[in-house]
Amino acid sequence: xxxxxxxxxxxxxxxxxxxxxxxxxxxxxxxxxxxxxxxxxxxxxxxxxxxxxxxxxxxxxxxxxxxxxxxxxxxxxxxxxxxxxxxxxxxxxxxxxxxxxxxxxxxxxxxxxxxxxxxxxxxxxxxxxxxxxxxxxxxxxxxxxxxxxxxxxxxxxxxxxxxxxxxxxxxxxxxxxxxxxxxxxxxxxxxxxxxxxxxxxxxxxxxxxxxxxxxxxxxxxxxxxxxxxxxxxxxxxxxxxxxxxxxxxxxxxxxxxxxxxxxxxxxxxxxxxxxxxxxxxxxxxxxxxxxxxxxxxxxxxxxxxxxxxxxxxxxxxxxxxxxx
Numbered sequence: 001x002x003x004x005x006x007x008x009x010x011x012x013x014x015x016x017x018x019x020x021x022x023x024x025x026x027x028x029x030x031x032x033x034x035x036x037x038x039x040x041x042x043x044x045x046x047x048x049x050x051x052x053x054x055x056x057x058x059x060x061x062x063x064x065x066x067x068x069x070x071x072x073x074x075x076x077x078x079x080x081x082x083x084x085x086x087x088x089x090x091x092x093x094x095x096x097x098x099x100x101x102x103x104x105x106x107x108x109x110x111x112x113x114x115x116x117x118x119x120x121x122x123x124x125x126x127x128x129x130x131x132x133x134x135x136x137x138x139x140x141x142x143x144x145x146x147x148x149x150x151x152x153x154x155x156x157x158x159x160x161x162x163x164x165x166x167x168x169x170x171x172x173x174x175x176x177x178x179x180x181x182x183x184x185x186x187x188x189x190x191x192x193x194x195x196x197x198x199x200x201x202x203x204x205x206x207x208x209x210x211x212x213x214x215x216x217x218x219x220x221x222x223x224x225x226x227x228x229x230x231x232x233x234x235x236x237x238x239x240x241x242x243x244x245x246x247x248x249x250x251x252x253x254x255x256x257x258x259x260x261x262x263x264x265x266x267x268x269x270x271x272x273x274x275x276x277x278x279x280x281x282x283x284x285x286x287x288x289x290x291x292x293x294x295x296x297x298x299x300x301x302x303x304x305x306x307x308x309x310x311x312x313x314x315x316x317x318x319x320x321x322x323x324x
Contacts (some may be wrong), residue, residue, distance in 0.1 A: 001097055004055045004139050006131060011145055012048040015052045017047055029112035029171055032099045032179045033166075035210045036160050037116055040152055040186060043088050046082035047148065051141045067075075079302045082193030084150065087130045089186030096179035103172055113163040120156025122151045144193060151189045155182055200235075209241040211235050211313060213242060216271045217264070224248055224260055226285050226293045228311060230319040240272065243279040247321055257282045280294035288323045 026034045054077035076092035130146030133139070164179040183319075210233050217228060231244035246264070248257055261280045269276050285293065287302045292309045295301075309315065309322045 003133070004137055004142060005272065006051065007049060007133055007142060008052040008055055008145065009112050010216075011126060011149070012045065012052060015044040015048050015306055018122060021115055021119050025112040025115040027117075028108050028209060029106055029163075031106045031109065031163065031166075031175055031184070032092075033159055033175045034095050034112050035095070035164055035184075036179050036182045037119075037152070037156055039088050039092055039286040040085070040155065041119075042079070042151065043084045044148065046084055047077075048145060048199055050080050051066050051077050051247060053077075055256045057190070072201065074139070074141045077141050077203070078193055078198035081144060081148060082190045085193065086187055089183045089190060092183035092186065093180050095115045096122045096183060098174045099179075100173060100176035101177070103226070106166070106172065109167040113160045113167070116163070117155050120153045120160070123156065124153035127153060132174030144196070145244065148189070151186075156183065158182060176309045180240045190232060204234065206224065206235060207313070209235060209240065210317065212272065213268065214311050214313065214316055216268060217316075220267050220271070222260070222263070223294045223296060223309070224252070226289050226295070227262075227309070227322045228316050229321060230281075231316045235274075239278075242268065242276060243281070243320075244316075245283050247283045247289060249298065249300075250286075251300055284322070286321070286323075288320065292322060 004076050019038070022034070022038035022041045026038045057073045089162070096136050097098065109228045127149030128145045130142050130149065132146075134143030134146055140257075158178070159182070162174065213231065213233055217225075226247040226249070229247075231242070233242045235238060235241075246261070248260055252260070260277075261282060264280060265276075265278045268278060290298075290301050290303045291306045294305055294308065315322055
């Protein structure tokens, strides 16, 4: 968690410095196209500030009012970041449309392009680093902030090309047209972030996380684990919560069942690379399970094993044993 805070703090300080540089380029050129990048940099700073606070809040221990911890605040962080980006994009579109009909004088575009190019390269490097660390630390906030910075890099790259095009062609209306196109791209980026955050707040299934869990279970599958079904996973900040049903031999005593479930708990916590809380409901096997059960020396087997059913997304998330 301290590592996440350091990364966000670096992003915040860098964002402030780059914001000042971009506004310097805007006052130098008076270009709406440059203003699009400068306006979005304000969003970068605000978003990084809230991201820093959300990571702090999500690291707080559980309490009586938050039995699952405070991790869902990260979804609010991403929502606010997406909403702010969308507002910035809409403002850019409106101002650029106005300037198309009432243009203003622009100048020093080459110098402005150099400044924007440097800031874009810095954002690109930082964004790539944050996405990589976000996946490594399983932090949605770091990942979202990094993707925002990469989107900002794309914007800056297009901005540099556009400024040079205007400089050499002297077609001034391109400033407003290109600004509107960038504004539309920013609004689209906003939609994707808001969509992701709302999905998290609505407990939408994260298929990547579920697939990772299925892979871990399949790799370490034991003969006594006859099947796994009704598997659900939800990420709350830096913690993962999983509940599922596991079919075990019906002749196992309670101590043996507890041992098997504890093995699953330890294995998931070790191999998923994230602190995980598991709630596993143990189901007894039925005679209909025999044809896909590989348990050796089973005293209650009614028929030989004839197939091995691979654990897939389709059969693991269903609330049914594999034969049903």
